[in-house]
Amino acid sequence: MSFGEIITWPFAKLMLWLYSLTGSYGWAIILFALIVNLILTPFNAKSKKSMMRSTRLQPRIQELQKKHEGNPQQLNAEMQKLYREEGVNPMSGCLWSLIPFPILIALYSVIRQPITRMMFASADVVTALSEYFAVEATGRSAGYVEIALTKLAHENWAAVQSELAGKVDGLLDIDFGFLGLNLGDTPNWRVLFEGPYTWAAIGLFLIPFVSAGLSYLSMKLSTASNPTPAADQQQQATMQSMNLMMPLMSIWICFVMPGAMGIYWIANSVFGMVREFIMNKQFKKQLDEEDAVRNAERAKREQELEARRLETERLHAEGKNEKNVNTSKKKIQANEKQQLTERKAALERADRAARRERLGIPENEKPASQVGNRRYARGRAYVPDRFTNPDAAQEATEAAALASEDAPAIDESMEDDTLIATAAEEETSAE
Numbered sequence: 001m002s003f004g005e006i007i008t009w010p011f012a013k014l015m016l017w018l019y020s021l022t023g024s025y026g027w028a029i030i031l032f033a034l035i036v037n038l039i040l041t042p043f044n045a046k047s048k049k050s051m052m053r054s055t056r057l058q059p060r061i062q063e064l065q066k067k068h069e070g071n072p073q074q075l076n077a078e079m080q081k082l083y084r085e086e087g088v089n090p091m092s093g094c095l096w097s098l099i100p101f102p103i104l105i106a107l108y109s110v111i112r113q114p115i116t117r118m119m120f121a122s123a124d125v126v127t128a129l130s131e132y133f134a135v136e137a138t139g140r141s142a143g144y145v146e147i148a149l150t151k152l153a154h155e156n157w158a159a160v161q162s163e164l165a166g167k168v169d170g171l172l173d174i175d176f177g178f179l180g181l182n183l184g185d186t187p188n189w190r191v192l193f194e195g196p197y198t199w200a201a202i203g204l205f206l207i208p209f210v211s212a213g214l215s216y217l218s219m220k221l222s223t224a225s226n227p228t229p230a231a232d233q234q235q236q237a238t239m240q241s242m243n244l245m246m247p248l249m250s251i252w253i254c255f256v257m258p259g260a261m262g263i264y265w266i267a268n269s270v271f272g273m274v275r276e277f278i279m280n281k282q283f284k285k286q287l288d289e290e291d292a293v294r295n296a297e298r299a300k301r302e303q304e305l306e307a308r309r310l311e312t313e314r315l316h317a318e319g320k321n322e323k324n325v326n327t328s329k330k331k332i333q334a335n336e337k338q339q340l341t342e343r344k345a346a347l348e349r350a351d352r353a354a355r356r357e358r359l360g361i362p363e364n365e366k367p368a369s370q371v372g373n374r375r376y377a378r379g380r381a382y383v384p385d386r387f388t389n390p391d392a393a394q395e396a397t398e399a400a401a402l403a404s405e406d407a408p409a410i411d412e413s414m415e416d417d418t419l420i421a422t423a424a425e426e427e428t429s430a431e
Contacts, residue, residue, distance in 0.1 A: 004109065005117065011106045012118045019174070026178025029260050033267035036103055037275060043099065048279045052287060053088045100268070104261075111260045114174055115146045121170035128167040129153060132160070147184040147258060150174050176260070179203070183260040207262035208254030212247035214269035219243045221276050367400070373410055380404035 014035065018028035060082060068075035110117050115126055129149040153160050157173050176184035180199050187204040195201070220243065254262040367375055369382035381401040386393040
């Protein structure tokens with residue numbers, strides 16, 4: 001068995017089973033298209049849902065584009081983050097949209113070679129039939145010789161079975177007729193000018209145009225459910241070109257292939273539109289519910305952040321500090337150490353003041369300009385509120401300068417701290 005036969009084997013088996021079930025080649029093709037659509041529905045559903053989610057993200061994407069205009073790297077990073085948070089894969093629709101093409105090629109192989117690919121008969125059967133019916137495969141007809149031989153065998157089935165006994169093992173009686181049309185024949189555009197003007201000829205001629213019309217309608221339905229942003233003019237132009245080119249290509253393809261392929265294309269478009277309608281309705285409801293839940297969660301988070309911000313402002317206004325959960329452990333330890341140092345200094349100052357009072361040592365008056373034991377480190381005319389109280393600054397400055405005139409620059413009374421320490425030691429010894 002060749003590689004091509006291995007690929008087409010499941011499709012050929014399915015076609016044979018459907019033909020034996022219905023007894024009609026046309027209905028077998030239609031049911032084949034239905035089964036293929038049902039099998040691909042889960043994959044199409046995943047792709048469809050992702051595309052609909054991506055469409056709903058367009059307003060937020062446009063906001064990011066405006067915000068990060070001129071910075072493509074940051075824009076790409078933000079868009080990837082948005083897609084990740086929303087569970088959207090922009091490329092998910094590309095892979096699944098390509099799957100129908102291999103199926104179409106495999107089906108074409110089964111239809112074009114019904115004896116060797118669909119019935120799994122040997123090439124000797126083709127040779128025997130060609131010699132019996134004196135059919136010479138030349139030019140374009142060589143590609144469809146097995147269809148012609150299958151049709152002749154069906155029309156002369158009794159004679160073939162009796163006269164070619166033992167030479168046509170595996171050959172089956174296949175009738176290509178469907179609604180008065182021979183689906184093994186290829187549509188001919190010359191029928192408009194040369195005839196014959198019969199339903200068999202006119203019907204085949206109409207298949208490519210019906211297929212193109214349904215293909216266009218299917219693409220329009222898909223585009224309507226996933227509209228392109230108005231701002232993306234290039235993408236809109238590309239989509240419009242595809243909506244026009246694909247139906248035109250289907251006309252050409254259906255005119256060079258057997259009518260069975262056109263029937264498959266028509267059935268596939270019809271089932272695709274039904275699937276699109278159902279998925280649009282179902283996913284729209286699901287996405288609306290998901291958006292409602294997501295918006296509620298987002299509003300709740302915003303309310304929590306706003307409440308936390310107001311609470312922080314209140315604590316700052318009251319002079320209280322709330323521990324920030326985002327503060328590092330090292331910074332928290334440094335703040336705690338600073339607070340401990342400040343508490344110790346306050347206790348020492350209070351203890352020193354109490355000892356001064358008990359020992360009768362008066363509190364030294366220190367000028368505002370004093371730093372350490374340097375009484376006028378900030379200047380002899382220093383006034384602390386000279387900027388906050390400019391009206392009285394001049395008078396206060398003159399008073400400070402007068403008070404410091406002829407005064408020593410060093411605060412020698414700071415030695416009282418030594419006296420306090422000495423007295424404290426004597427008290428401890430006496431006890």
